[in-house]
Structures are given as C-alpha cells and as structure tokens.
Amino acid sequence: GLKPNWFVEDVAAEVISDLRRRLSGKALVAVSGGVDSLTAAVMVQRAIGSDNIYVVHVNTGLLRESESDRTLKTLEKLGFKNVFYVDASRLFLERLRGVTDPEEKRRIIAKTFAEVFAEKALELNRKVGGFKYLVQGTIYPDRVESGATGKATARIKSHHNVVMEAIPGLEIVEPLSEFYKDEVRKIARSLGIPDEIVTQHPFPGPGLAVRIVGEVTEEKLRILRKATRIVEEEFRKSGFYERVWQAFPALLSIRTVGVKGDERSYEYALALRVVESEDAMTASFAKLPWEFLEHVAERLVNEVEGVNRVLYDITHKPPATIEFE
Numbered sequence: 056g057l058k059p060n061w062f063v064e065d066v067a068a069e070v071i072s073d074l075r076r077r078l079s080g081k082a083l084v085a086v087s088g089g090v091d092s093l094t095a096a097v098m099v100q101r102a103i104g105s106d107n108i109y110v111v112h113v114n115t116g117l118l119r120e121s122e123s124d125r126t127l128k129t130l131e132k133l134g135f136k137n138v139f140y141v142d143a144s145r146l147f148l149e150r151l152r153g154v155t156d157p158e159e160k161r162r163i164i165a166k167t168f169a170e171v172f173a174e175k176a177l178e179l180n181r182k183v184g185g186f187k188y189l190v191q192g193t194i195y196p197d198r199v200e201s202g203a204t205g206k207a208t209a210r211i212k213s214h215h216n217v218v219m220e221a222i223p224g225l226e227i228v229e230p231l232s233e234f235y236k237d238e239v240r241k242i243a244r245s246l247g248i249p250d251e252i253v254t255q256h257p258f259p260g261p262g263l264a265v266r267i268v269g270e271v272t273e274e275k276l277r278i279l280r281k282a283t284r285i286v287e288e289e290f291r292k293s294g295f296y297e298r299v300w301q302a303f304p305a306l307l308s309i310r311t312v313g314v315k316g317d318e319r320s321y322e323y324a325l326a327l328r329v330v331e332s333e334d335a336m337t338a339s340f341a342k343l344p345w346e347f348l349e350h351v352a353e354r355l356v357n358e359v360e361g362v363n364r365v366l367y368d369i370t371h372k373p374p375a376t377i378e379f380e
C-alpha cells in the first residue's frame with residue numbers, strides 16, 4: 056500500500072524471501088482462476104518449493120467457459136506438481152435449486168465452497184500430512200482490519216474457518232495483503248502468470264450466480280456462459296477490454312417477446328453491464344459507441360440460443376451495484 060509502484064516487483068521478491076525464512080512445512084491453497092489466488096500461490100511456491108504446495112481448484116459450476124481447464128493448464132505451466140481438481144458443480148447447482156434471494160444464494164455458495172474445500176483438505180491431510188499453512192489471495196482492499204504496515208511481509212495469522220477446523224494448527228498466509236490490485240497485476244506478470252489472466256477483469260467469488268437474477272439453473276448458466284464468452288471476445292478484439300473496469304452480460308430472469316426469422320419468440324433478456332471505475336466503490340457506466348454495442352448485441356441474439364433481447368445498463372454505482380445480486 057505505501058510503496059511507490061516502480062518498486063513493487065522488488066517488494067514482492069522481499070515478501071518471497073521473508074516467506075522462505077518463516078515457512079517450513081506444507082501449504083494448501085485454493086485457486087479459483089483469478090489473478091489474486093494464483094499470484095499468492097506462485098509466491099508461496101517460490102518460497103517453499105513445488106513439492107510443498109498443494110493446490111485445489113474447485114469447479115463450482117458457476118465459472119466461465121473453459122475456466123477450469125485454463126486454470127489447470129496454467130498451474131501445470133507454472134510448475135505446480137500437486138494439483139487437485141474437484142468438480143462440485145452438481146452439488147452447487149442442487150443446493151441453489153429454487154433459491155432466489157441474493158443473500159441466500161451467496162451464503163449457500165460460500166458455505167458449499169468451504170465444505171468442499173475442507174473435505175479435500177482433510178483427505179489430503181490424511182494421505183499426505185504435514186500441512187501447516189493455508190494460503191489466501193487476500194489483497195489490501197479486501198482487508199477488513201485497518202493498520203497496514205507497508206513492510207515487505209506477508210500477513211500470517213491464526214483465524215477460524217472451516218478448513219482450519221478440519222486441520223487444526225493451520226495458519227493463514229496472505230502474501231498479497233499489502234498490495235493493491237494494480238500492484239498484484241505487476242507482480243503476477245513478473246512471476247510469469249499469463250497475460251490473459253493478468254489483465255482479466257475482476258470476477259466475483261460467487262461467479263455467474265450473481266449475474267443471474269433469481270434462481271440459477273443449468274439452462275441459464277449455459278446461456279450466460281456463452282454470452283460471457285462473446286462479450287469478452289468482442290471487448291478484447293476492440294481494445295475496449297483494457298479501457299473499462301468490467302464488461303459482462305447478466306441474465307435477467309425475464310422473458311420477452313420477439314421475432315426471429317418469421318417466428319414469434321419468447322426468450323430471455325440479457326443486460327450488458329460495462330463500467331468504468333478506479334476501485335469498484337463507485338463506478339460509471341461506459342459511454343461506448345453505438346456501433347460497437349450494436350455489433351455485440353447482434354452477436355448475442357444471433358449466437359446465443361434462448362436470448363432475443365439485449366439491454367444496456369445506463370446506471371452508475373451508486374445507486375446500482377456493478378453486479379446484479
């Protein structure tokens with residue numbers, strides 16, 4: 056937080072040396088596919104070696120197209136040896152069935168994630184043993200507590216959560232707890248994390264579930280996954296991707312009437328959310344060229360089965376949030 060930017064990679068190197076001195080034993084980490092957890096994992100890997108870090112990737116079923124595959128490939132490329140993939144998509148979907156309240160959805164997802172990860176952690180601890188640390192990708196703005204030190208140290212603390220209840224004596228290690236997002240990106244790049252991940256827009260922990268208004272179903276996830284891929288493709292291609300904070304479709308669980316070919320259709324409406332922001336606390340909708348929006352909307356209605364209308368969200372935050380739930 057208190058370091059000038061040009062200094063960031065050096066500070067990260069100091070954090071890694073500090074971890075090398077302080078850590079001994081095995082570490083566990085859950086890697087989602089986002090830049091924070093991956094960067095934290097690589098820093099600890101550099102400190103304690105690939106043999107001592109165990110990576111778990113949980114597929115919640117709420118991730119984007121190919122996200123799990125890409126994450127696993129990236130982990131392999133980065134030299135991680137102990138990588139465990141848990142496909143829990145069915146469990147998440149089952150538990151979310153019929154649930155429409157946004158806070159309830161978030162609670163279920165957080166709880167299910169913790170359970171699934173704890174179960175895997177416990178299994179690894181039985182088979183391998185020797186786990187002493189739980190690595191988390193918490194960054195400075197995520198911290199609830201105040202009082203950043205600005206020193207080149209990782210935060211190591213004891214804390215209670217489901218995984219640590221399963222494995223007593225585990226300590227939390229947060230190598231990124233002193234860094235802002237743009238600093239994490241620089242560190243990530245210097246550690247060899249692929250550009251596609253480094254430049255990636257923020258993606259919420261509860262995933263696509265907070266971009267589906269109301270109940271999450273397999274059908275809605277299929278639609279939103281495909282729409283998300285198209286929107287990302289078009290934003291990357293046009294260069295708008297790097298110029299906005301976030302750009303994504305959300306599925307409004309309302310269907311409206313349209314015409315496709317000569318046929319009447321009755322299909323879902325998507326909202327396109329594109330915002331500019333410095334820190335996500337406030338945001339303004341991006342005033343993009345109509346021609347570009349027209350092109351994106353055309354692709355969405357033509358290529359995504361089940362969608363016949365695209366709405367552009369022209370509200371700032373506040374009063375609207377960036378995500379829909």
Ligand code: XMP
Pocket residue numbers: 257258259260261265301335336372375376377378379
């Ligand atoms: P909102 O919707 O509150 O989002 O304006 C602000 C920023 O936070 C991201 N976001 C999340 N990130 N877990 C996360 O890791 C979450 O549950 C979550 N909810 C929102 C959102 O994408 C935006 O960048």
